[in-house]
Amino acid sequence: MVDRFVYSYPQSPLSISPIGVKKLYTPYEPIDCELQVRNAQGEPVTGNLSVSIRDGMRSDYVAYDNNLFTDLLLTSDLKGYIHQPGYYFTDFSSRKQDELDALMMIHGWRKYDMSQLIKPVSFTPLQLPEKQLMLSGQVKSTLFKKNLKDIAISVMIKEGEQLISGNTTTDATGNFSIPIDELEGTLDALLQTRKVDKKQNKDAAIYIDRNFSPASRPYAYVESHPQWDVPANWEPAVERFDSLYRDSLRRADDIHLLDEVEIKAKRKDRGNMATRIKEQSIDAYYNVRQSLDLLRDQGKVVLTIPQLMEMLNPLFYWDRSNDSCTYRQKPICYIMDNHILTTTEVNMMLTEVDGLASIIIGKGTKGIDDDILQNSKVSDTNDVDVTALDKYSIFYLIPYHRRDVLNKNQSQAYGTRQTLIQSYTRPLEYYSPAYPSRELYMDKPDKRRTLYWNPKLSIDGNGNATIRCYNNQYTTPLVIQAEMLGGDGKIGSVTYSSLEP
CATH class of the missing domain: 2.170.130 (Ferric Hydroxamate Uptake Protein; Chain A, domain 1)
Structure with missing residues (x-):
């Protein structure tokens, strides 16, 4: 027996509209814009937005790429790879509905075992869903590799200048687990085994369950030479704008813009x-x-x-x-x-x-x-x-x-294990440089592709979110992507290109 999904379009999605975005921005120019968020009735919506602003000529812009709609409401429930899933949400025409229904027939089917329906068989999963981050492993005898039960495990973890300790005991199969969901980063840990109610160490081997990164490999050509979508009509507009910008620099005081430079010799490397x-x-x-x-x-x-x-x-x-x-x-x-x-x-x-x-x-x-x-x-x-x-x-x-x-x-004693454990990754801050005056940026290289990123941009009571950032060293259009999940479960997502009508 098999069945397949039928897609139901989300009702009354949120509307996100960029306001005050220019078509092109000169090098190091400030970018000031607003994002207006409205519901289906045109009323302001408050909350937080996830926003990115990218260089439209040099970023990894791909038409119909993944967004919040596709990740939550489409690809997460389908089998296999879905090429350009955003295509199915560009409009709600009957053609798009027919194409989406064809996608459901290919990727949205499920198969059932009739014997399970007639006479259900109990099933025990090998891995239960994770409820928290755990340090887990197993204790075995060093010589015969037998599972050791009822072995006391003490753990000391160094986080900065602070020492954190915990204790547990192995079960009947020699397994143990200790929660570490309050920690961040890669930390030094010392694990020690003892027999319960005894002081001396137990000569045992401690195994840690973890996933190591894959082995190093050379990049494939398509990975080192990505092909990004750059609309052909953008390039002449950027070049025309750049020519006007270069002419304005030539007229500025104490600035000399040379059309051509001939290099006579290579500078000697005076490194260590x-x-x-x-x-x-x-x-x-x-x-x-x-x-x-x-x-x-x-x-x-x-x-x-x-x-x-x-x-x-x-x-x-x-x-x-x-x-x-x-x-x-x-x-x-x-x-x-x-x-x-x-x-x-x-x-x-x-x-x-x-x-x-x-x-x-x-x-x-x-x-x-x-x-x-x-x-x-x-x-x-x-x-x-x-x-x-x-x-x-x-x-x-x-x-x-x-x-x-x-x-x-x-020296490390028998029955102990010194190791590194990986807890939650520390969140990194994204820095967006500011160029308030010409003197600070004329000689500064800036090749950023992502000009602005904020996963939690606040929306005021009028449904508006204000953004101020600065362009890189190139004349470029912008690609703005903004998404949010409202408190009532409504989704809003927009990908805006400043040169597109």
Whole structure:
């Protein structure tokens, strides 16, 4: 048995009208406009608007793109990809209704299993809907990977200068969860396991449930060369306006606008030579904390630097018979805190994988500063001949800030887990620069495509919202998009192009 949807157009949507918008704006010109919001009876509506103003020539403007109407009232209930869903709301003609009905036949059908209707079978979902942000995971035995029940879990999270702690206990399958919905950002966390009613730590492995970002990949051509809709009639209007603007600049005092400039030579780069050489000599870079979290959440035991590097890089070889390591068949020279580590320091460091922020592998010795050689003792330097460093692979070890990795009292104990947790992302503020006078902006590059963005623009008692912002360095028309959801559930959405009639 199958059925399909029939679309019912929303009744009495809100009307949003831009007022006072010019066709074109010169570089750095102030943009002053109003948005009037009215209901179907023409009465003012109060509340908040979500507004964006974009450069019409350079923004990612796509005709009939998604908006609040399409997201809430169309695509969210249909299967598959809907191309340019805004097209179906451009008008309410009979043709649009026929086209929308054809869309319902293709994407708006559902299939039912008759056996479920005759004799219902109980169903238990694998994942329940999330009610709040949780830190969840599982505790297993280190050796046999058995689920450990009734294990006490204590969590300490550092947010700025504040320490936040919590406790829980694993269930019959070894799972645990702690709410973290009051936190923001990426935070350091320490999890510790104990047997209930006992003081000593439990030798256990702690697994964290989380989603890692996808692996890095090169951009496809269509991603690095997007094709945006720029109406052809806009370009001549902008060029004509720009010619008048350039003529006005030529008549201004102390301003010389040159039609053509010939470059005789390239300016020499006087940047930091040591930094540039190091960047050129990098063979590999590893974020140690992220790599450890990924491997440990997969159930792998990683306690030392050789164990970690053996899993990350096939060119790294660890000879367990004599506990020696090589990279690209060369012995390794370890550098940390601006000096070559001694044999004693290397032996201590190899077991301090949790104290490292990152590992950088150098291609050669050009990236080694003279200060490193001067700070390194010739004697007892891990049998490293500082006069023939080309024989070695160079490993730069970068410890965490304020972490004494050579202090064994700070080493991670059994049954604990140091990790990073991701809570709610902090909201970012959108800054719109102001150019009140000519002197402040004539030499200032400004290539913003989004000129103004406000997710919560207040509407006054008369149903009007006032906007003031500034244009970028180009002469351009504007694309204004404004949307709102009224208190009675009515939706308003408009996409306005200043050059279109």
